[in-house]
Structures are given as structure tokens and as C-alpha cells.
Amino acid sequence: MADNVIPFPGAEAEPDDAPPFSQADIQAITQQLIDELGSPEAVLQALGAFGGFEPFGGRGPFDLMSPRPKPKLLRKRSKRATYVVRLDLDDAKPPIWRRLRLRSDVTLGHLHGIIQVAMGWTNSHLHQFKMGPSTKDFMMMPFLTAYDLSEGETDGIPENDVRLDQVLGEPGHRLFYEYDFGDSWHHTIKLERVEPWVDGQPDASCVTGRRACPPEDVGGVPGYEDALAGLRSEPSDNPEWTRELLAWLPPRYDPEHFDVAEVNEQLWQGLFNPDAWHPGIV
Structure with missing residues (x-):
């Protein structure tokens, strides 16, 4: 399964014989950055500020030699609840966002489908979730998708085995989602409120939002x-x-x-709910 199904306009493949950066080039660039900013830590902090995340989750550069941290799941809720979350497309200006009401025990595999519909993506590329629930740590091991498992990945937690209430526990908690590793569309899912669950309500519904995908x-x-x-x-x-x-x-x-009715019509059709599918289809 190719990650990029449709070629990017005007893109050309890099020639196989394109010269890579030499070790000397990398050392020279690194030393220049250190000289200008004062220390390796200052370079890491500057890169983190540029990319919108805290470098290495607040760890030092020498911690890169340690194993990547694994997600530490939260305790499941004893009773199903309704989660009101805000889904933002990071760095979009003006903002592109959706507010959703979600069943607290949906799996991350189900949530992936909900995000695709709510935002307006076409599910044409790979994706991954990364645990918060506070600092965005790009070193954090992502949850394994069905594609990862089909490729033989075993070191990690399958997203279909993880419930939403195991990654978002209280208002302010965040979950991070990336779609299309070429375009790198980063999203933040932030829990705003926890409300009692009402039997008969849909697993997911869109309350409001702004701007097209x-x-x-x-x-x-x-x-x-x-x-x-x-x-x-x-x-x-x-x-x-x-x-x-x-x-x-x-x-x-x-x-x-942006039409909230269009989004809800698609969500309520249940086409993107793998929790309801036969295991053989999943």
C-alpha cells in the first residue's frame, strides 16, 4: 500500500545518484547553529519552537540513546460518558477545526474514521496517533495501525485495542493525530468537557466547525x-x-x-465504524 496514492503536482522523483549530505557538512551546519545560539540545548529548543512542539518531550539530547517512550494508558472509565472535543488542524491560518461529541469508549481505529469524515479527508494515506495527554513528544511511540500490523510491526500497542478514555481522561488532555506522512497534516484532539452518556445518541456527531478541509x-x-x-x-x-x-x-x-449537516449525515451512516464490522473485514 503506497502512502501517496496521487502524485503531488509538479513533483519529480529525486535522482538516485543525488549526492547526500556528507558527515562533514552535517557537522559544519550543527557547529554553526551551536555557535550562533550558544549551546546544543538552545538549538534543540529553537527547533522545537519552530516546529510547535517541545523537543524530545522535555528530555535532554543525550536521552536520544534511550528507547523511545511507550504510551502509558489511562484507566478506563467505569461508565460510558460523552466526550466533547475540539479537533484542530495544526498551523492552519485561518483556523480549520471541528467540535465533536464522541462516545468515550470508541477505539482509536474508530476515531480515525470519525476524523476523516469530520475533517473531510478521503482516507487515501497512512495515519498515526500519538499519546499526550499534555506535552506533544514527537519521540513518543505511535499506536500501531492495521497497516503497521500487516507489515509485521509488533513493538507497540494496536490502536484498535485502545479506547478514547484511555488517552483522554479529563478536560485539557490532548491526543495527537497525523495524516499523510508526505503532506504531514498534524491534528490536535483536545478534550473540552465530559458529559453523561445518553442512551440512543450516536457514537459521534459534529456540533460545529469552521472552514473547508x-x-x-x-x-x-x-x-x-x-x-x-x-x-x-x-x-x-x-x-x-x-x-x-x-x-x-x-x-x-x-x-x-463547512456544512455541519453534511458531516453528520456521513457520520451517522456508520460507514467508518470498524467497531461494528465483522472481525474478518477489519
Whole structure:
């Protein structure tokens, strides 16, 4: 299963004989950064601030030699509850987000399908969840997807074995989700409220949200921002690139469009609920 099903517009494969960075190049760049910022720790903190995360979850650079930390699951709730969460597409400006009401004991495999529908993705790429519940630690081992297991991965916890209440316990807790490892669409799921469960309500529903989902394979947040600038007819340093991006957008694409009724119609059809499928299908 290829990660990128549709080629990115204008992308060309790197030649096999492209010269890699030499060890001397890497050492020179690293030393320059240390000289300018004062210490290796300052370099790591600067990189973390640039990427929007705390480097190594607050650990020091020498801890990289230690095994990657595994998720520490929270205790399951004794009674099912309703979780009100906010789902944000990280770094999107203006913000792109959804507010959802979720059954507290849905699995992360089910949550993956809910996110795909709620945001508007097409489930065409790989994904992964990473545990919080507070600091975003990119060294944290992700939960294993069905694809990981089919590839023989065994070191980790399958996402289909993990419930939502085992990763989000109280308001303020966060869970991190990445979709499409090429475009790297990072999402944050933040628990806002815990409410009593009402029998008969759907496993997932969308309360509100803002703005349309970016098109698939547009080049992540930077490519999407370039496409939006093209829609606004802003001057471009690379008009040909802008034309390619605009041609890549779906017909009549409106970045402001969001219809909560459309989202709920798809969610309530239950097409993305693997918890309800026969194990053979899963």
C-alpha cells in the first residue's frame, strides 16, 4: 500500500545518484547553529519552537540513546460518558477545526474514521496517533495501525485495542493525530468537557466547525497557503507553480465552506465504524 496514492503536482522523483549530505557538512551546519545560539540545548529548543512542539518531550539530547517512550494508558472509565472535543488542524491560518461529541469508549481505529469524515479527508494515506495527554513528544511511540500490523510491526500497542478514555481522561488532555506522512497534516484532539452518556445518541456527531478541509496532496500547510494566495489573486514569485496549484484544486473549491449537516449525515451512516464490522473485514 503506497502512502501517496496521487502524485503531488509538479513533483519529480529525486535522482538516485543525488549526492547526500556528507558527515562533514552535517557537522559544519550543527557547529554553526551551536555557535550562533550558544549551546546544543538552545538549538534543540529553537527547533522545537519552530516546529510547535517541545523537543524530545522535555528530555535532554543525550536521552536520544534511550528507547523511545511507550504510551502509558489511562484507566478506563467505569461508565460510558460523552466526550466533547475540539479537533484542530495544526498551523492552519485561518483556523480549520471541528467540535465533536464522541462516545468515550470508541477505539482509536474508530476515531480515525470519525476524523476523516469530520475533517473531510478521503482516507487515501497512512495515519498515526500519538499519546499526550499534555506535552506533544514527537519521540513518543505511535499506536500501531492495521497497516503497521500487516507489515509485521509488533513493538507497540494496536490502536484498535485502545479506547478514547484511555488517552483522554479529563478536560485539557490532548491526543495527537497525523495524516499523510508526505503532506504531514498534524491534528490536535483536545478534550473540552465530559458529559453523561445518553442512551440512543450516536457514537459521534459534529456540533460545529469552521472552514473547508484542504484538498489532498496539495503539499501540506505551505502548499495550501500558496493555493489560497492564488485564489485571492495575490502576486506570486512563481506564477507557474501557482497555476499548477489552482489546477489541482477541486472544481468550485471554497475554503470557507463547512456544512455541519453534511458531516453528520456521513457520520451517522456508520460507514467508518470498524467497531461494528465483522472481525474478518477489519
